[in-house]
Amino acid sequence: MQCVTRDSLIFDLDGTLWDAAAASAAGWNAAAERLGIPERVTPEAIRTVSGKPTAECFQILLPELCPMPAEVARLFDACEREVVERQGGVLYEGVAAGVVRLAARHRLFVVSNCLDWYLEAFLRLSGLRECFAGWDCHGCSGAEKPAMLRRLKRRHNLADPVYVGDTLGDQQAAAGAGVGFAFARYGFGDVQGEPLCFDSFDQLVTHFLEA
Numbered sequence: 001m002q003c004v005t006r007d008s009l010i011f012d013l014d015g016t017l018w019d020a021a022a023a024s025a026a027g028w029n030a031a032a033e034r035l036g037i038p039e040r041v042t043p044e045a046i047r048t049v050s051g052k053p054t055a056e057c058f059q060i061l062l063p064e065l066c067p068m069p070a071e072v073a074r075l076f077d078a079c080e081r082e083v084v085e086r087q088g089g090v091l092y093e094g095v096a097a098g099v100v101r102l103a104a105r106h107r108l109f110v111v112s113n114c115l116d117w118y119l120e121a122f123l124r125l126s127g128l129r130e131c132f133a134g135w136d137c138h139g140c141s142g143a144e145k146p147a148m149l150r151r152l153k154r155r156h157n158l159a160d161p162v163y164v165g166d167t168l169g170d171q172q173a174a175a176g177a178g179v180g181f182a183f184a185r186y187g188f189g190d191v192q193g194e195p196l197c198f199d200s201f202d203q204l205v206t207h208f209l210e211a
Contacts, residue, residue, distance in 0.1 A: 006180065008133075008158045009102060009208060010149065012165035013112035013122060014050040015187030017099075020089025020122075021046040027080030028062075034075065039064060047188045051167045053113050053138050081117050088125035092186065094201035096126070101205055103131035107156070111148045111163070115139035145169070146176030153179060164204065168192060 011017055021043035028041050041061050049057040058073070059066050068076075102108060108131055112119060116139035123129040134156055136148040143151070153161055162180035163170060166187025174181035182204070183197035191197075198204040 006106065006160050006162045006208065006211065008107040008109065008156070008161040010109040010111050010152065010161050010163045010179070012051065012163070012167075012170050012184070013110055013114055013119065013137075014089075015047070015166035015189065016092075016164055016170075016184045017095055017110070018089035018091045018122060018126065019047075020084055020087075020118075021050075023084045023087045023089060024080050026087075027083040028076055030083070031072075031076040031079035034079070035072065037065070050188045051113055051165070051169045054115060077115070081115075081121075084118060085121045088121060091126060092201050094205065096128070098201050098205035099128050099131045102208060105209060107133045107158070109133060109152055109156070109161075110135040111137070111145060111152060113138045113145060145173035149173060149177035149179055153177070162196075171195065 014020065024046045025041050025043045032039050039062055045061055049060050052060070058068050058076070065072065099108065110119065110132055114137050116137060118139065119135060119137045123132070134152060136143070136152055138144070141148060149163060152158070160180070162182050163174040163177070164182045164184055165171065165174070166184040167189030168191050171181050171183070171191040181195050183191050183195045184204070185197045185199050186201070198207065
């Protein structure tokens with residue numbers, strides 16, 4: 001694998017740094033139970049919509065409830081938040097130590113379609129907040145991923161960043177923002193073509209530390 005020199009790495013969150021699908025599913029199902037409706041979601045179903053804005057996730061996984069009244073959406077958000085903030089996600093093998101090692105050589109960032117509280121939960125529960133020079137999410141800015149990537153690149157004066165993600169949407173966002181892309185093949189999704197790809201986070205760390 002040929003090493004590519006980059007001045008910064010921007011990470012997607014779900015399917016790239018951690019997997020919180022079990023916590024999210026538990027929260028959604030708690031909301032459904034409180035509403036007295038039979039619909040339930042599984043962690044596997046949550047993973048299939050990783051990287052999409054929350055409203056789109058509802059439309060795909062719970063179409064019977066859409067268009068979802070604002071008070072119902074708030075209940076799902078509150079129940080998911082309660083579980084995620086308490087339980088969190090599972091960091092992929094190598095992330096805890098690897099992010100620290102990468103931060104010694106590269107400026108690191110996070111860009112995700114998640115809600116603002118969800119990103120904050122990751123930063124707090126992972127213990128990795130100080131490793132990241134900045135972050136953005138759909139819940140903070142209301143922007144789509146290409147716009148978030150362009151703004152982060154401009155704001156932090158990044159010359160040659162690479163966006164690390166695990167879905168076709170991440171690949172398309174990187175292309176739309178004019179930044180490089182690396183595929184976390186260990187994550188939830190698939191991409192097109194033959195981009196730079198990694199089967200583990202440890203492999204990713206080794207690549208960018210040797211670049």
